Amino acid sequence: xxxxxxxxxxxxxxxxxxxxxxxxxxxxxxxxxxxxxxxxxxxxxxxxxxxxxxxxxxxxxxxxxxxxxxxxxxxxxxxxxxxxxxxxxxxxxxxxxxxxxxxxxxxxxxxxxxxxxxxxxxxxxxxxxxxxxxxxxxxxxxxxxxxxxxxxxxxxxxxxxxxxxxxxxxxxxxxxxxxxxxxxxxxxxxxxxxxxxxxxxxxxxxxxxxxxxxxxxxxxxxxxxxxxxxxxxxxxxxxxxxxxxxxxxxxxxxxxxxxxxxxxxxxxxxxxxxxxxxxxxxxxxxxxxxxxxxxxxxxxxxxxxxxxxxxxxxxxxxxxxxxxxxxxxxxxxxxxxxxxxxxxxxxxxxxxxxxxxxxxxxxxxxxxxxxxxxxxxxxxxxxxxxxxxxxxxxxxxxxxxxxxxxxxxxxxxxxxx
Numbered sequence: 001x002x003x004x005x006x007x008x009x010x011x012x013x014x015x016x017x018x019x020x021x022x023x024x025x026x027x028x029x030x031x032x033x034x035x036x037x038x039x040x041x042x043x044x045x046x047x048x049x050x051x052x053x054x055x056x057x058x059x060x061x062x063x064x065x066x067x068x069x070x071x072x073x074x075x076x077x078x079x080x081x082x083x084x085x086x087x088x089x090x091x092x093x094x095x096x097x098x099x100x101x102x103x104x105x106x107x108x109x110x111x112x113x114x115x116x117x118x119x120x121x122x123x124x125x126x127x128x129x130x131x132x133x134x135x136x137x138x139x140x141x142x143x144x145x146x147x148x149x150x151x152x153x154x155x156x157x158x159x160x161x162x163x164x165x166x167x168x169x170x171x172x173x174x175x176x177x178x179x180x181x182x183x184x185x186x187x188x189x190x191x192x193x194x195x196x197x198x199x200x201x202x203x204x205x206x207x208x209x210x211x212x213x214x215x216x217x218x219x220x221x222x223x224x225x226x227x228x229x230x231x232x233x234x235x236x237x238x239x240x241x242x243x244x245x246x247x248x249x250x251x252x253x254x255x256x257x258x259x260x261x262x263x264x265x266x267x268x269x270x271x272x273x274x275x276x277x278x279x280x281x282x283x284x285x286x287x288x289x290x291x292x293x294x295x296x297x298x299x300x301x302x303x304x305x306x307x308x309x310x311x312x313x314x315x316x317x318x319x320x321x322x323x324x325x326x327x328x329x330x331x332x333x334x335x336x337x338x339x340x341x342x343x344x345x346x347x348x349x350x351x352x353x354x355x356x357x358x359x360x361x362x363x364x365x366x367x368x369x370x371x372x373x374x375x376x377x378x379x380x381x382x383x384x385x386x387x388x389x390x391x392x393x394x395x396x397x398x399x400x401x402x403x404x405x406x407x408x409x410x411x412x413x414x415x416x417x
Contacts, residue, residue: 010134014189018122018129019145021081021187024180025088026149027156029115031173032092033057034154036104039166049101054362056105058355060113065120065352072120072344077191078184080121085181088114092174096167114177119351124343127335129189133276139331140272143324144265151261191340209342211349215399216281217333219392220288221350224326225357226388227292230381231323232361233368234299237381240374241302246309256312263320270321271328281337282400288329289389289396291322296385298322303378 033053040049071080091110098104122142130138153173160169211218242253278284298319302312330350338346368377 010130010138011189014129014187015126015138015141017183017187018126019141021085021118021145021180021183022122022142023145023149023152024176024183025085025115025118026146027153028088028092028149028173028177028180029057029111030150030153031157031169031176032095032111033108034157035161035166035169035173036095036108038157038161040101040104043099045101052101052105053108055359056108057112058359060109060116061119061355062352062359064113064116065348066345068117069120069345069348071117072124072348073192073341075192077121077125077189078187080117080192081184081187082181084114084117084121085177085184088118089174089177089181092170092177095170116348116351118180120344120348123331123334123347124340125187125189125191127343128191128340132279132336135335136272136275136328136332139328139335140268143268143327143331147261147265147268147324151258192344209339209346211346214337215395216285216403217337217350219395219399220285220330220333221353222395223289223292223389223392224330225354227295227326227385228354229357229361229364230296230299230385232358233365233381234302234378236362236365237369237374237377238302240369241378242309242312245374248309252309256309256316259313259316260320260323263317263322264324264327265320266317267321267324268328271325274325275328275332279336281333282403284329284333285396285400288326288333289392291325291329293386293389295319295322295326296382296389298382299385300379300382303375303382305375 036053037050040053088111091107091114095104095107098107126138126142127135156172157169160172211221238257239253242248242256248256274287275284278287298315302315306312331347334343334346334350365377368380372380
């Protein structure tokens with residue numbers, strides 16, 4: 001693994017700036033998505049239009065992953081963050097000036113495309129800002145910034161739309177994206193371009209990194225994809241569970257839904273404390289699998305006949321903590337295992353696969369809602385997650401054994417010249 005060393009240690013000012021960029025771009029993205037969904041519904045467009053917009057907001061993270069990952073590794077990170085932020089701001093700024101649904105879908109796709117480049121660029125840059133010991137804390141800080149942005153976007157959009165209209169909300173989102181682009185210029189740490197941190201002659205001795213060749217990381221991605229698909233399915237179903245099964249109000253649903261994000265914010269720092277002490281790659285992978293299995297159990301518990309809707313609150317909080325730990329374990333594994341030169345591609349590819357699983361889960365959730373009872377659907381989603389994790393356990397054991405054999409294998413001596 002490759003970590004950049006600094007005389008002053010971790011560049012915390014860069015970590016803070018990257019966390020602020022994550023917060024601003026997350027707020028801009030989710031403000032625009034929420035505003036467009038509300039605007040389409042208010043204008044009388046049906047569920048197909050809203051679903052199409054949501055798909056356009058997720059699809060770039062999947063289909064553009066090979067391109068954005070390569071760009072994150074090949075080009076200067078500061079230029080990429082500045083350009084992507086400016087492009088995102090321009091796309092959001094154009095939204096108030098059109099009412100055509102196809103145009104709005106194209107702009108939503110463009111906005112998400114910028115986000116698809118920003119995410120792997122920041123993910124690949126963070127390990128270069130920190131020492132190995134400080135990496136878990138830095139990952140938690142970046143993840144917290146993004147989570148707060150995801151929560152703040154819809155909340156602020158609802159307030160602004162109610163008082164000033166959707167156009168003002170979109171302009172505010174565009175300003176946030178533009179500010180993130182400017183803030184990126186303050187990040188001193190840079191990678192890509194002519195600033196490759198690993199000399200070419202050292203890289204040429206190694207085989208190019210591929211996810212398929214890293215068995216340990218591949219199993220982690222498979223398990224995470226299954227859990228994400230299950231969570232995406234229950235995202236479709238949870239409103240029916242809370243509103244129809246328990247007869248709760250809209251405000252109660254909003255509060256319960258927010259508990260998951262609150263759990264993730266707390267879980268990011270719990271994971272930082274754990275992974276600062278856990279450096280063994282196999283142990284990190286086992287922690288991920290344990291969290292995935294517990295996530296399946298939590299989803300099943302949500303579908304159980306609880307005596308009161310209030311019992312969903314601790315389940316959502318626990319689910320959020322587990323979700324954040326899973327995210328942290330994946331990001332830290334990429335930072336520790338993937339060569340620096342391939343880190344952007346690895347981050348983009350893994351995010352693309354996980355978001356692809358999310359799209360599949362959304363489709364499955366829609367089918368389950370029409371085919372079976374909501375509680376039964378929750379239990380089925382939880383069982384499916386546990387089944388996939390159980391299937392991954394033998395593969396993970398083999399991967400851990402291979403990893404231990406690789407670590408204990410003596411380095412070949414280079415012939416003297």
